[in-house]
Amino acid sequence: MREVAVIGVGMNKWGELWEKSMRDIFVEAALLAMDDAGVKKIEALYVGSMSPGIFAGQEHLESLLTDYLGQCPIPAARVESACASGGLAMRTGWMDVALGLHDIVMVSGVEKMLDVDGGTATYALATAADQEWEGYNGATFPGLYAMMAHAYQHKYKISDDRFRDMLAAVSVKNHANGYLNEKAQFRLKMTMEGVKTSTMVADPLRLMDCSPITDGAAAAILCPVDVAKKKFKHHPIVKVLGTGAATDTIALHSREDMTWLRGTEVAAKEAYKMAGMTPQKIDFAEVHDCFTIAEICVIEALGFFKPGKGCTAALEGKTARDGIIPINPSGGLKSKGHPVGATGIAQIVEVTNQLRGEAGKRQLPKAKIGLTQNMGGSGGTTLVHIFKGEK
Amino acid sequence: MSQTTAKYWREIPQRYRGEAVKSEKTGKVYFPPRLVEPGNGNRKFKPVKLTYTGKILTWTVIRVAPMGFERQSPYALGVIELDDGARITSQIVDIPLDKVKIGMKVRVEFRRINDDGPNGIHLYGYKVVPE
Numbered sequence: 057m058r059e060v061a062v063i064g065v066g067m068n069k070w071g072e073l074w075e076k077s078m079r080d081i082f083v084e085a086a087l088l089a090m091d092d093a094g095v096k097k098i099e100a101l102y103v104g105s106m107s108p109g110i111f112a113g114q115e116h117l118e119s120l121l122t123d124y125l126g127q128c129p130i131p132a133a134r135v136e137s138a139c140a141s142g143g144l145a146m147r148t149g150w151m152d153v154a155l156g157l158h159d160i161v162m163v164s165g166v167e168k169m170l171d172v173d174g175g176t177a178t179y180a181l182a183t184a185a186d187q188e189w190e191g192y193n194g195a196t197f198p199g200l201y202a203m204m205a206h207a208y209q210h211k212y213k214i215s216d217d218r219f220r221d222m223l224a225a226v227s228v229k230n231h232a233n234g235y236l237n238e239k240a241q242f243r244l245k246m247t248m249e250g251v252k253t254s255t256m257v258a259d260p261l262r263l264m265d266c267s268p269i270t271d272g273a274a275a276a277i278l279c280p281v282d283v284a285k286k287k288f289k290h291h292p293i294v295k296v297l298g299t300g301a302a303t304d305t306i307a308l309h310s311r312e313d314m315t316w317l318r319g320t321e322v323a324a325k326e327a328y329k330m331a332g333m334t335p336q337k338i339d340f341a342e343v344h345d346c347f348t349i350a351e352i353c354v355i356e357a358l359g360f361f362k363p364g365k366g367c368t369a370a371l372e373g374k375t376a377r378d379g380i381i382p383i384n385p386s387g388g389l390k391s392k393g394h395p396v397g398a399t400g401i402a403q404i405v406e407v408t409n410q411l412r413g414e415a416g417k418r419q420l421p422k423a424k425i426g427l428t429q430n431m432g433g434s435g436g437t438t439l440v441h442i443f444k445g446e447k
Numbered sequence: 448m449s450q451t452t453a454k455y456w457r458e459i460p461q462r463y464r465g466e467a468v469k470s471e472k473t474g475k476v477y478f479p480p481r482l483v484e485p486g487n488g489n490r491k492f493k494p495v496k497l498t499y500t501g502k503i504l505t506w507t508v509i510r511v512a513p514m515g516f517e518r519q520s521p522y523a524l525g526v527i528e529l530d531d532g533a534r535i536t537s538q539i540v541d542i543p544l545d546k547v548k549i550g551m552k553v554r555v556e557f558r559r560i561n562d563d564g565p566n567g568i569h570l571y572g573y574k575v576v577p578e
Contacts, residue, residue: 175513175514176514178511178513178514179513179514182513188458188479189479189535189536190536191513192462192560192570192572193524193535193536193537193538193560193572193573193574194509194512194513194516194519194522194524194538194560195509195513195524195536196509196511196512196513198511199507199509199524202507203505203506203507203524203525203526204505205507206505206506206507206549207504207505207526207549210505210549255510256508256510257510257511258507258508258509258510258511259507259508259510260507261507307536308526308536309504309526309527309534309535309536310534314504314505314526
């Protein structure tokens with residue numbers, strides 16, 4: 057297998073992009089990544105998109121997007137694993153380059169979520185849960201994560217007030233980071249009080265515990281490390297050290313322990329093994345904080361914190377930009393936005409910029425090894441990637 | 448968008464009558480029935496009916512309802528572990544929302560789930576009530 061490098065990344069401003077179509081937001085991000093890498097031609101495209109058929113009434117992104125990017129005729133594939141579609145596009149593109157099929161490969165993600173009403177958007181997202189045995193009975197995504205939250209609170213015997221603070225601290229921390237990100241959808245500083253008094257969505261999760269609905273795209277260019285070292289020397293090289301993927305049950309109720317993300321644990325172990333890494337060697341991570349409780353469960357499953365200890369991490373500043381392991385320096389899904397298929401690639405954009413030392417106001421002082429964790433459904437699929445910057 | 452009625456009636460044995468299967472290898476009850484048992488590849492099961500009593504493992508109150516449930520919100524939803532070990536996601540009804548607690552004993556009842564589905568028919572299934 058060949059070693060793989062990230063040689064270009066791009067994302068546009070995320071948010072409610074009323075003037076722009078799905079193809080336009082994709083092409084904008086893709087061109088940014090191509091310009092960043094300094095390539096005019098890609099050899100293959102992988103695009104993560106969860107539900108363009110429902111959100112935009114459009115399938116067959118392979119043809120549409122390579123056409124409007126001016127790259128036909130090339131091989132392309134849309135990949136889907138709900139909110140982890142972007143992460144899966146990354147892994148698929150990595151396999152392509154590692155196996156030696158192509159040298160210059162684009163991995164990307166796009167979701168145009170605001171062309172449909174809120175009810176339809178919620179329906180499209182709900183298809184990532186077990187529609188027959190969860191959705192049929194009235195479950196929603198905030199509801200499923202809320203049930204994880206209550207199970208967590210009960211397991212570790214945390215009082216209501218204390219738990220409320222633990223969840224709110226995750227949102228406050230991610231908004232503080234996103235405030236520095238000019239691409240973020242919601243660049244607003246949140247207070248603990250502001251989070252704790254926002255509208256209740258599914259007890260105990262409030263509006264400011266939930267990631268928003270977003271239009272957005274992101275893209276990255278992969279190539280073999282030896283090619284990158286010869287031809288793409290204008291940025292520090294970012295190596296892909298490891299990739300991991302694992303599924304878990306589709307329904308939350310089928311899990312032995314509803315507070316433990318087994319898919320994330322297994323995907324992380326695979327990625328750590330391939331990278332020759334341990335959780336302690338990771339400098340920072342971009343993780344899937346679709347809800348505040350998700351970040352808490354994820355940082356435990358990744359091995360950054362012991363089970364039952366992830367809940368105090370944000371509250372004690374351990375995951376802040378100046379903490380022991382900064383989590384979501386981009387602002388995470390919470391502040392940056394969550395155009396589902398694009399999220400996993402946007403994590404790679406942030407990690408690449410950090411590892412290159414090009415993250416501007418958000419630059420972390422220690423950023424040599426970065427990790428991304430992208431998750432679909434209530435944890436039914438997880439993709440983990442580990443990157444190293446060679447400054 | 449409409450779906451065939453077959454999508455609804457094929458689940459009637461589970462939604463109306465709690466028809467499940469029990470692994471002949473491990474004795475574990477699976478609901479809905481599966482063709483192969485996770486972890487060991489066993490394909491031998493015998494039909495059983497769910498035990499209609501159990502307890503709340505976790506819960507929430509849905510305040511922003513999905514399509515079709517708008518008129519029911521806010522409503523309590525939970526993961527219920529039945530006394531036979533099977534688990535279901537179900538609404539928790541006939542109880543004030545602030546009384547729902549983890550560990551509470553509940554009983555499964557046959558109820559209307561939705562006023563109207565995409566087929567224009569009433570959708571029925573199970574909900575749980577305090578025991």
